[in-house]
Amino acid sequence: MSDSDHTHETAPVTRFKAPTRLDYTVTAAAVTADFLRHILEQRLVGRRCPVCAKVYLPPRGVCPTCAVRCHEQVEAGHAGTIDTFSVVRIPFEGQVLEPPYVCARILIDGTDAPLLHIVGEIAPEEVTLGMRVEAVWDDRPLPTLARVRYFRPEGGTP
Amino acid sequence: MDQPALTSRFTLAYAYKRSLGPVIGAFMTGLRDRRILGARTADGRVIVPARAYDPASGEPTGDLVEVGPSGVIETVSHVAQPSPTDPVQVPFAWALIRLDGADTSFLHVVEGSAEALHRGLRVTARWRAERDGSLRDIEAFVP
Amino acid sequence: MIPTAVIGIGQTRHAAKRPDVSMPGLVREAALRALEDAGLTFADIDAVVLGKAPDMFEGVVQPELFLAEALGAVGKPMFRVHTAGSVGGSTAVVAAHHVSSGVHKRVLTVAYEKQSESNAMWALSQPFPFLPPVSAGAGGYFAPVIRAYIDRAKAPDHIGWQVAVKDRQHGALNPCAHLQLPDITLEQVKASPLLWDPIRYLETCPSSDGAVAMVLSSDASTCRNPAWVLGTSVRSEPLLFAGRDEVNPRAGQLCGADCYAEAGVTPDQLDCAELYVPFSWYEPMWLENLGLFESGWRAVDAGHTKLGGRLPINPSGGVMCSNPIGASGMLRFAEAARQVRGTADAHQVDGARLAMGHAYGGGSQFFAAWIVGSTRP
């Protein structure tokens, strides 16, 4: 037994902390890598399913309803329509933006399924279903969907 | 692919909080107080570490019983080069130790060279000076 | 198919934190109560089927492995299901099939979550490289769907408040329920902060620690009041695809239809239902999705879904009162069984003979349901 003893606690032990840390190295699959390279060039390029002809943005390696691989790349527009949205008003762990902000499902022109993104340059109360919005690009060359900083009302804020 | 792959590092890290309940809590409290506790099963065996249930049957256990802190190595696997996450940073072994008074063996580490450690060797717990109620309150077992 | 019955049910007291128990302690609290209710011990059980949501909530990989000892599964089959939020329901279905198939006679099924070991929001919002950032949180995912429902159904705002009040009034009759808000009012719900517009604070479920267990058996001879499993179903669809209707998902409709067909009943024959409603607006949405009412919000507005109403929904208080995620679905299934066994105590629906349990998960894409009855099929 140890001679010195610095432990003076007498209350029962009821819990302990268990720190875990796992480091991963992730490589973007080819379909995602293509999309992100296009994003760097300020282009939104989706993929079309060879069976149902639906266009997905971000592109999908496999059509989720037809289970076939999608190879054909399709240039989408930089504007779209708000399918639906919510206003995030609470802070939470892991959050990137300062609330309140509008999180919307946007159907980009030339695509068939909505993209989840942020709507900016407009008061949350002013956002409506069916509103037309356009991409505002970030100046930084981010190889992620954050290259589009947010979407704003088409033609800029009135 | 003729273009370079996009590769990114990603870390999943979190400090989970484990609440212990009465029996695991008593065991950890015991370690902090330099005591190793087992639990007596319905058929009279003493299992270590103490748990609220018999691992073999799931049935509740009864009294807590102090065991060790010395015992005998039952099985040993030697590690010549400790990794930074290992409990000790000198040559050591992972060992199943039958503590005095226990009917099951207890997994911990034993310090020593491969030549020095073997089945049947008597070892005893060396306690950490700063203890907080976890298995690492036992720094290692030593011959 | 071999007739299968629920002959034992146990659940924990649900709370934001259960610092008084370990994970084995939590699951045993439910499992031992279920065994006691069934008049059995672990030795009588042939197999254990465990469900819970992501391992990352507690930071233990495949926790069924270390929990085998606590659940008396040593020397037996131990099975683990994970289908996101619907997991508790899917797990009960898998357990029921273990019996109905004739593979086992008596199965213990358990579902749990100990969310206080971490922060669920953290576990779910870890930004993964190259994926679109999830910047909205759990409510942020479902709030746009709720907005779309409100817009489509032309539902008035107070429907969400009504469900929030009704479920908390029901939960106040259930001593196991986490939230105890017997005096909650519409005004309080209406005045509570908007979290994810249109969802207000009091229209959301809590985050809970809890577990639930059931004993399923092909031998109900020792049970005075078994709940017979008349129909089971699971249906899934992809998360995101062109033309997907998340307000009224096809997988949910088919899950309900399968379940009615297997049970040989029509929705109007049900005496009550426990539906997976983590945000109050999901009650009217699921009422329509499952074909229980043509207009969900009008049914709520008319009081049809209250205890004493035409079809009481979530008499236990539901997910709106207790949400140990991995267990939430199985709690719905177990509460449905309690109703037809006549053991639902203060939240008993008088004379309930036929009840439905329902769960969903992922982005409203994984569905599970069962219908239980007091009469042997």
Next chain:
Amino acid sequence: MRRVHVQGVGRLPPAVRNVPSYATGPAWDEPQWSVAGPDGPELLTPAALDEAEMVQAVTAAALADAGLSRDDVGFICSGSNDYHQGRPFSFVMALDGVGCWPPKRESHVEMDGAFALYEAWVRLQHGDVDVALVYAYGRSSLGPTDEVLSLQLDPYFLAPLGPPPIALAGLQAQALVDAGLATEADFAAVVARAWRAAADDLYTSVSAELVEDRMLLHPAVASPLRAHDQASFADGAAAVVLVAEGAGPAIEGIAHCIDPMDFGTRDLTTSRSARLAHAAAGGGIPEVAELHLRFSPEALILRDALGLEEALVDPTGGTLPSDVPMVSGLTRVIAATEHVRGGAGRALAHCTAGPCLQQNLVTLLVAP
């Protein structure tokens, strides 16, 4: 019980990563996966495919092998683990690969795909569906597979000490040696034979070789085990189509069982759960067995527990040269299926989970 048949199989060859540094033989190229492209088969590196694409490749292959279409499938069940992929709900996006539309009866286990196959078999016994599609996918290339496996350990009594998988396997191996049941040379022989067999197997991408008499010269990592005694991890995916009343190899029995995790209450020289699972699956001696090995000593324990004395074991090389997390058990079923298709009368497929063979599943396949 309904007789259930393995009607179709599909898999991606395992993409192996951590081969022992002292393995010899021809250097192998980075493995490539052949998947359907717009103009015929396309060769891609594993990293080029996302999980949905991996699942698509194997499920399409299994359905084609079975001569069935997606519309014929009544139930889908999959196996995977979030931690190997590094994110919660990884199975949600993978579901895209199987085309779960119109909505299917579908379920998922946080276990090896062999357990998904077990659930599908139970579902076929329930009787409401006749065709089930099972798949599994896993990557070891993304993260620290050993550390993920260590997070399986009891979070109160084992995980805080952090023993790596090879340390626990080392204790099991030493228990065998102490009991006089095996020697280090026996372990080396298991490994050398597995790698030799894998080099001859068309399906594996491994062509490295371990020379038996030189293997013991390398230092132990956790005595008596050396680096080569641990399976090399790989990426991969696999799928199986099960049908009731079909023509393919038939499932004679399938069962699983678990031991305590607590090593102090187990006899590590044997596997009670493997023996019980084998008995529950019908027992008997197979002609050929495909084992899910994480460490070489497990071959000796399973040979005894599963009664394999007379059986041909792991003619494909098994999992020591290529262990795909959450997939290896299902690929054992596929390998066993192919043995029966090739004329074997009775084949055994094994799957394990947890430290030191804690949980075991046994599938017995026979000619239809």
